[in-house]
Amino acid sequence: MPVRSASVGRMSAHVTGVRLSLWRAATVFRCASLIVCLYLIVQWHRLYQHPSAAYAAGIGMIAVTALVGVLGWSGRANRWPVVGVDVVATGGLTLLTIVAQTTDQRYGSQLMPTLTTIWAAGPCLEAAIVGGWLAGLVAALVQIGSAMIVRTGIDGQLWSSSFILLAAGTVTGYVSTLAVRAEADVAAAAAERAALAEREWLARSIHDGVLQVLGLTHRLGRDDDGELGRIAALAADQEAAVRALISSRPMAQTAVGGELGAALRALRAERVSVATPAEPVHVPPDVCRELTAAVGAALANVDRHAGPGACAWVLLEDHGDAVTVTVRDDGVGFDGDRLTTAAADGRLGVTSSIKGRARDLGGTATVLSSPGSGTVVTIEVPTPGREVP
Amino acid sequence: MTRVVIVDDHPIWREAVERDLSAAGLHVVATFGEAEQAVRTAAALQPDVVLMDLQLPGMSGVEAAGALVSADPSIRILMFSASGEDADVLAAVKAGARGYLVKSAAREELVDAVTRTADGQAIYSPGLAAMVLGEYRRISRAEPDPAAVLTDRETEILKLVATGLTARQIADQLVVSVRTVQNHVQNTLRKLQLHNRVELTRWALERGILDDA
Numbered sequence: 001m002p003v004r005s006a007s008v009g010r011m012s013a014h015v016t017g018v019r020l021s022l023w024r025a026a027t028v029f030r031c032a033s034l035i036v037c038l039y040l041i042v043q044w045h046r047l048y049q050h051p052s053a054a055y056a057a058g059i060g061m062i063a064v065t066a067l068v069g070v071l072g073w074s075g076r077a078n079r080w081p082v083v084g085v086d087v088v089a090t091g092g093l094t095l096l097t098i099v100a101q102t103t104d105q106r107y108g109s110q111l112m113p114t115l116t117t118i119w120a121a122g123p124c125l126e127a128a129i130v131g132g133w134l135a136g137l138v139a140a141l142v143q144i145g146s147a148m149i150v151r152t153g154i155d156g157q158l159w160s161s162s163f164i165l166l167a168a169g170t171v172t173g174y175v176s177t178l179a180v181r182a183e184a185d186v187a188a189a190a191a192e193r194a195a196l197a198e199r200e201w202l203a204r205s206i207h208d209g210v211l212q213v214l215g216l217t218h219r220l221g222r223d224d225d226g227e228l229g230r231i232a233a234l235a236a237d238q239e240a241a242v243r244a245l246i247s248s249r250p251m252a253q254t255a256v257g258g259e260l261g262a263a264l265r266a267l268r269a270e271r272v273s274v275a276t277p278a279e280p281v282h283v284p285p286d287v288c289r290e291l292t293a294a295v296g297a298a299l300a301n302v303d304r305h306a307g308p309g310a311c312a313w314v315l316l317e318d319h320g321d322a323v324t325v326t327v328r329d330d331g332v333g334f335d336g337d338r339l340t341t342a343a344a345d346g347r348l349g350v351t352s353s354i355k356g357r358a359r360d361l362g363g364t365a366t367v368l369s370s371p372g373s374g375t376v377v378t379i380e381v382p383t384p385g386r387e388v389p
Numbered sequence: 390m391t392r393v394v395i396v397d398d399h400p401i402w403r404e405a406v407e408r409d410l411s412a413a414g415l416h417v418v419a420t421f422g423e424a425e426q427a428v429r430t431a432a433a434l435q436p437d438v439v440l441m442d443l444q445l446p447g448m449s450g451v452e453a454a455g456a457l458v459s460a461d462p463s464i465r466i467l468m469f470s471a472s473g474e475d476a477d478v479l480a481a482v483k484a485g486a487r488g489y490l491v492k493s494a495a496r497e498e499l500v501d502a503v504t505r506t507a508d509g510q511a512i513y514s515p516g517l518a519a520m521v522l523g524e525y526r527r528i529s530r531a532e533p534d535p536a537a538v539l540t541d542r543e544t545e546i547l548k549l550v551a552t553g554l555t556a557r558q559i560a561d562q563l564v565v566s567v568r569t570v571q572n573h574v575q576n577t578l579r580k581l582q583l584h585n586r587v588e589l590t591r592w593a594l595e596r597g598i599l600d601d602a
Contacts, residue, residue, distance in 0.1 A: 211471050212399050215492050219405060222495075239493065275515040275551045277523025278476040313515055313553035318523060320530060328552040376552075 018179040020075045022129045022172075027069045030122040034065045037119045044112065053099035057115040060093045065119075068126070083130050087123040087139045091146035094120055098150055107151045114150050124165055128173030136169030206242060214239040240270035258288025260323065264295060264316055271309075272299060276316040283323060283383050287361055291325055291381060294357040294365070298327040298377045301351075306331020306375065321384055322363075327377040333369045354379065391507045394434055395420040396427045396453065397442040397469070402492070406440065406469075406499070413500040424453035431457055431464070437507040441486070443470035443477055451481045458485030467506045479520040482578065483585040488512025510571050511578040518551035521577060528584060537584035539577060546573045 041058045045051040068086050094116045097106065105112040114120070120143045128136025144162045148154055154162070214235045221232025244266070260283050261276035268274045283291075295314055302312045310331030317324040351367050354377060358365035363381030393415050397403045400422070407417045418434050421427040424445050431439065439457060443450040454466050466486040468478060471493075478489045488511050490502045502512045513521075522544070528537050539547065549559045556574070560567045 212402065212492075215471055216399075216401055216405060218493065219496070236493075273515050273553055275519030277526075278479045278520040279523060279527060311553065313551070315515070315519055315548065315551045317519070317548070318526060320526070326548070326552055328554075330553070 018183045019129055022176055023072050026125040027072050030065050033119040034061055037061060037117055048100045049102045050100050053096050054115055057093050057096040061119055064089050083127050087142050090120050090123045091142050094146040114147055121165055121168055124169035125172050128169050129176045132177045133170040133173030136173035140165040140169035244268055258283055258285050260288050263288050263292045264314055271311045274314040277318050281318045287381060290357045290361055294354045294379055295325055295327055297354055302329040322380055322382045325379045330374045333371050333374050390416045392416050392418045392436045394418060394436040394439045396424055398422050398445050409496050424448035428453055428456045438503050439466045440469055441466055443468055451477055451484060454481045454486045455484035465506050467512055478517055485582055489514050489517045511575045513550050515551045515553050518547050522547050534584055537580055543573050543577050546570060547577055
């Protein structure tokens with residue numbers, strides 16, 4: 001379906017969206033800081049011992065800002081090589097201060113800022129956006145190292161600007177990682193919704209076409225003893241299989257709990273009818289899991305012991321503060337008093353496992369049976385403090 | 390002779406069902422591929438039973454059932470669908486349909502269900518019984534209505550229906566007649582439909598759609 005895949009495609013391009021937006025914001029900061037630096041160079045060029053070195057640094061900053069800005073704006077610069085080159089180039093341009101300024105200006109009585117000053121914060125932000133807090137930290141340390149070479153050590157002013165660089169690098173990195181993760185979650189949820197919608201669409205079309213034809217084939221051929229009868233039986237099997245496939249919902253387990261109705265309906269089969277309320281029955285995840293497992297065990301028991309051709313019916317009732325699940329079969333049944341026989345053929349094991357699961361959930365399970373009249377398993381589990389629609 | 394109208398958008402299904410019902414001696418007076426036309430002509434055809442597919446193009450089976458019942462509250466509609474039970478079945482029954490049958494039902498089951506619908510009985514599948522039970526519990530929690538409460542007997546019988554027992558088996562188990570079981574089952578449907586009608590009227594009054602007078 002072209003329409004759906006297009007929307008999924010847009011979503012995957014969107015994953016880099018937050019990063020790209022942050023990068024563009026960093027580019028704006030970079031341009032603004034470049035203007036400040038250029039203004040200072042022009043303002044103070046007479047004071048420098050080698051103004052040409054300061055001009056060279058200014059031209060270098062313009063070049064780096066333009067290159068990284070152009071690449072970054074289109075989204076192509078969100079890569080390690082570009083960030084790496086930027087970090088090193090910025091550090092290098094800072095070192096030009098050694099040529100441009102006198103020793104007095106660098107660390108003496110006429111102390112001046114380095115040529116790159118706040119512009120040097122740019123690569124820290126970019127590294128942080130691309131690689132997270134650690135990359136931001138490393139980039140900040142490189143710029144601080146470069147400034148320390150210019151100053152031949154660390155003084156009070158450098159301490160405070162170092163602190164700002166480190167904070168900018170790590171905090172931006174952390175926020176960037178969080179934002180990217182949140183964005184991925186949103187995209188995953190949207191993809192899941194799209195998949196679900198697609199599944200429903202598919203279920204509807206299968207329902208209207210395939211199921212109707214299979215059902216009709218079964219209906220027309222079921223009384224035939226020959227080839228047609230066998231085809232009808234195959235059609236009935238496929239009908240049940242397809243129906244089970246389209247009715248099994250991946251959303252049965254949610255973060256807040258389980259939808260017991262959907263979980264039990266997934267157990268439907270040709271000889272298994274599952275009846276649930278129309279409203280969803282939300283229960284804690286462990287209740288959903290254990291009850292579904294208990295019903296599965298009861299149905300497996302029907303398969304093994306109730307005899308050939310036995311059918312089973314599952315009923316889910318929602319009492320608000322409790323849920324009841326009944327599993328009935330029309331099989332051969334057994335004598336409830338003859339526990340030794342039951343234990344011998346394995347029924348007792350399953351029965352006690354169902355009772356055990358019910359007990360673990362604070363509920364009860366009863367098994368009623370007599371020879372010739374099938375078996376009824378009733379499981380009741382309390383679900384206090386539940387919000388019922 | 391029982392007069393039946395069939396509404397189903399699949400021609401092959403329509404023909405197969407018509408053949409089966411005619412072979413069993415029922416009189417299929419008309420078949421329709423969509424609901425609008427069926428709703429328009431139903432009154433003139435005077436059917437004993439309308440056999441209505443749940444999934445129809447255009448007007449849905451649920452809407453059609455509602456329209457037919459509001460035009461003639463005594464009309465007997467049996468819903469029919471290829472899928473398992475879903476919320477639409479409950480909606481159709483609340484709107485006034487007298488029962489529900491899955492399309493995979495055997496020929497004899499179909500004939501039996503149509504005949505019993507004509508006789509005024511309610512046709513339940515286990516899934517529908519569970520949804521009706523759930524609906525009564527929902528009503529009692531949301532806005533208790535003394536007219537929409539099941540007796541213990543009715544609840545008991547509905548639960549047995551929901552676990553696949555036939556009216557015969559339930560009658561044997563409870564030591565009552567089949568007719569008594571059928572009456573109880575019918576009551577569960579009647580009370581729910583009555584509640585639904587009162588509900589709809591109140592809803593309409595509150596929003597000024599109907600005049601109080």
